[in-house]
Amino acid sequence: MRLSYPANVKIIQVPCTGRVDIIHLLNAIEDGADGVYVAGCLEGECHYISGNLKARRKVEYVQKTLKELGIEPERVAMYNLSSAQGARFAEIANEVVTKIKELGPTPVTNKKQNNAA
Amino acid sequence: MIVADRKSLEEILEMVEDCKKILIVGCKGCVTVCNVGGVKEVEILSSSLKIARKKAGIEIEIDMHTLERQCDNEYIEQIKETVNDYDAVVSMACGVGPQFLSEMYKDQKFFPALDTTFFGGATEHGVWEERCAGCGTCIIHKYDGLCPVARCAKSLLHGPCGGSSNSACEISKDTECVWDSIVRKKMEQGRLEDLLGVTEARDWRSARDGGPRRSIREELVQGNI
Ligand code: SF4
Numbered sequence A: 001m002r003l004s005y006p007a008n009v010k011i012i013q014v015p016c017t018g019r020v021d022i023i024h025l026l027n028a029i030e031d032g033a034d035g036v037y038v039a040g041c042l043e044g045e046c047h048y049i050s051g052n053l054k055a056r057r058k059v060e061y062v063q064k065t066l067k068e069l070g071i072e073p074e075r076v077a078m079y080n081l082s083s084a085q086g087a088r089f090a091e092i093a094n095e096v097v098t099k100i101k102e103l104g105p106t107p108v109t110n111k112k113q114n115n116a117a
Numbered sequence B: 001m002i003v004a005d006r007k008s009l010e011e012i013l014e015m016v017e018d019c020k021k022i023l024i025v026g027c028k029g030c031v032t033v034c035n036v037g038g039v040k041e042v043e044i045l046s047s048s049l050k051i052a053r054k055k056a057g058i059e060i061e062i063d064m065h066t067l068e069r070q071c072d073n074e075y076i077e078q079i080k081e082t083v084n085d086y087d088a089v090v091s092m093a094c095g096v097g098p099q100f101l102s103e104m105y106k107d108q109k110f111f112p113a114l115d116t117t118f119f120g121g122a123t124e125h126g127v128w129e130e131r132c133a134g135c136g137t138c139i140i141h142k143y144d145g146l147c148p149v150a151r152c153a154k155s156l157l158h159g160p161c162g163g164s165s166n167s168a169c170e171i172s173k174d175t176e177c178v179w180d181s182i183v184r185k186k187m188e189q190g191r192l193e194d195l196l197g198v199t200e201a202r203d204w205r206s207a208r209d210g211g212p213r214r215s216i217r218e219e220l221v222q223g224n225i
């Protein structure tokens, strides 16, 4: 099965989404990512019991922080799928890219003209 | 431990508005235990402030340093080489931290990133509750270890008041009436008569009413023992 997902999605592999921390998501936004999402196993199917549930709470924390800073919280998201769902993986990647394109480029750019909009 | 909450990003951003380079100092003591001012929270605050300032088009440089404690000069001293390299220093300790820092480093400005709230503990993961008000003369042996000074809204020594209802305090149905708990515990232990006596009016000068307090341990002042 050869499935394609958008080339502008950069994948960072972790052993379990429980490894993803709040600071990793914030750093991505800080460094200019237009969006960042966590793709974890289906809820109830984490090898480490609750890694994906914890990841979701961290994603929600970052969404709250972005909101506080006047940045669209939808730039950070959590998805759940199993490793057997290759097609779903590509679908999610496309979905995220479409959504982020709708939001436009990140406002975290250090350029003053951004604020004029 | 001392419990605190982080101030809003808006409030902290306003404090550092004119700064181009700041230091955020964390504390590995109480505020690490209540997940509000340790290594992790310092990183999160730093990144959040940087995001906000990048968005505003006025980048800010931030260094981080988490000290063992901010209530001991021997640790405060550890930043002496670099403390004046910044436009301001933000402390993530309880209110003691920024003050110890401020007293040692006369030429620097120190801002609190936290609102210090009370002495307490975690009753469940993520929930902290007040247990002691540091009144300077502990009297809870009279109440089987429950403190009406800190936990009764009126600090009554003979309670409960008429506002106690269904074990809740009249200030809010979510606030336990500690006097209800005291009476209940005495009844369960068959010692209700303990509460019949009159407790003398207490001397509040040992609490904040007497002004700032100080604790002196003579044998330590003389040297290590
Ligand atoms: S500075 Fe405050 S928070 Fe840090 S250890 Fe001391 S009392 Fe606790």
Ligand code: SF4
Pocket: B131, B132, B133, B134, B135, B136, B137, B138, B139, B140, B147, B148, B149, B150
């Ligand atoms: S009586 Fe005073 S010292 Fe004792 S627990 Fe209550 S507030 Fe703290």
